Amino acid sequence: MSTTEDIIGRADINDLEAILSVSAADQAETIKAVKDNADAIFTWDYEKGARPALNKLYEKAKVSMWNGETDLDWSIEVDQEEVARNNQALASGFDDMDLSHTPFAKWEEKEWVNLGMEFQNWSLSQFMHGEQGALICTAKIVETVPWIDAKYYASTQVMDEARHVEVFARYLDTKLNGHYPLNAHLGLLLDDIIEDARWDMTYLGMQIMVEGLALAAFGFMHQMSTEPLLKKLLRYVMSDEARHVAFGVLSLKEYYADLTDAEMMERQEFAFEAAVRMRDRFMQQEVWERMGLKPKEVLPLLMNNPNRMLFQQMLFTKIVPNCKKLGLLDRNDGWLRQRFQELGVIDFEHLTDTSDEYEAFALNDQELGTQVA
Numbered sequence: 597m598s599t600t601e602d603i604i605g606r607a608d609i610n611d612l613e614a615i616l617s618v619s620a621a622d623q624a625e626t627i628k629a630v631k632d633n634a635d636a637i638f639t640w641d642y643e644k645g646a647r648p649a650l651n652k653l654y655e656k657a658k659v660s661m662w663n664g665e666t667d668l669d670w671s672i673e674v675d676q677e678e679v680a681r682n683n684q685a686l687a688s689g690f691d692d693m694d695l696s697h698t699p700f701a702k703w704e705e706k707e708w709v710n711l712g713m714e715f716q717n718w719s720l721s722q723f724m725h726g727e728q729g730a731l732i733c734t735a736k737i738v739e740t741v742p743w744i745d746a747k748y749y750a751s752t753q754v755m756d757e758a759r760h761v762e763v764f765a766r767y768l769d770t771k772l773n774g775h776y777p778l779n780a781h782l783g784l785l786l787d788d789i790i791e792d793a794r795w796d797m798t799y800l801g802m803q804i805m806v807e808g809l810a811l812a813a814f815g816f817m818h819q820m821s822t823e824p825l826l827k828k829l830l831r832y833v834m835s836d837e838a839r840h841v842a843f844g845v846l847s848l849k850e851y852y853a854d855l856t857d858a859e860m861m862e863r864q865e866f867a868f869e870a871a872v873r874m875r876d877r878f879m880q881q882e883v884w885e886r887m888g889l890k891p892k893e894v895l896p897l898l899m900n901n902p903n904r905m906l907f908q909q910m911l912f913t914k915i916v917p918n919c920k921k922l923g924l925l926d927r928n929d930g931w932l933r934q935r936f937q938e939l940g941v942i943d944f945e946h947l948t949d950t951s952d953e954y955e956a957f958a959l960n961d962q963e964l965g966t967q968v969a
């Protein structure tokens with residue numbers, strides 16, 4: 597069994613120095629190469645529907661495609677400052693704290709609104725980069741998964757992810773006022789997922805962990821958003837995303853049933869690593885730097901702020917029940933259960949898992965049929 601240090605590069609999950617030592621590379625280059633190490637797998641077993649649940653998802657995906665160009669009304673004008681004012685309480689989460697001896701002591705309305713705008717630029721930028729990660733991972737699954745029903749389904753997900761990257765990029769470019777580079781913690785995680793040669797690890801890293809978190813985060817933003825274009829964009833993306841997470845749960849449920857304890861341990865460690873990377877990502881260190889603050893002074897305030905902690909934990913509402921469904925929480929004497937307890941997210945284990953709830957996210961006929969002229 598590996599130590600926490602082996603898995604995430606530090607012994608204490610809350611070691612701020614170590615978290616901050618991982619910072620975003622400047623994106624001087626337009627492209628970045630990552631070795632994907634995997635064999636492309638052909639199968640000669642073409643029997644469609646041998647895995648009925650995956651076949652059902654595939655058929656569902658074929659009739660659920662929307663078009664980012666025509667289904668969203670890009671003529672809507674977005675006043676980002678107003679959006680930031682509306683979301684201010686949400687963005688900072690500092691309202692009930694005494695800030696008099698903190699770096700925020702001299703902040704006035706203007707700084708808080710700027711912070712709200714930076715949060716939005718940052719969040720949507722990370723969504724966009726994460727969507728590209730999903731595009732690449734799912735293309736990889738088409739190559740590496742040995743089951744024809746899974747190859748078929750994954751190909752529809754590739755198309756979904758292309759749309760997602762497209763609409764987030766367009767929203768950032770035309771409605772907001774600045775991109776952020778890929779967050780370094782998210783970058784480490786995406787590299788690890790792509791570099792792993794085992795096809796099921798792509799699913800675990802992307803469909804279960806990254807997309808599980810995205811589904812929760814999009815849901816939260818969708819609920820809070822008063823800006824109609826973003827609200828609808830998120831609604832459309834979420835309807836796809838729920839299917840993607842279900843694809844992960846349904847595929848891994850079958851595959852994990854035959855794994856040994858030692859093999860499951862590797863998956864549990866990978867899930868833990870992914871959870872920590874995503875938690876670290878939400879420290880948003882680049883935003884504090886851009887606001888002229890020292891992340892080292894701000895992070896302890898975040899970590900002691902009940903509102904922020906609650907928000908961070910909420911991001912795990914999909915991941916934890918899905919890990920439970922896959923047996924990842926309990927195998928090997930509940931190793932991952934203990935880790936999730938340390939991260940403060942174990943209480944979500946009893947929520948509905950996504951293999952059961954994806955249909956609730958589906959677009960209705962009207963939503964699929966509404967084309968903006």
Ligand SMILES: [Fe+2]
Nearest residue numbers: 727730757760
């Ligand atoms: Fe996506």
Ligand SMILES: [Fe+2]
Nearest residue numbers: 730807837840
């Ligand atoms: Fe997705």
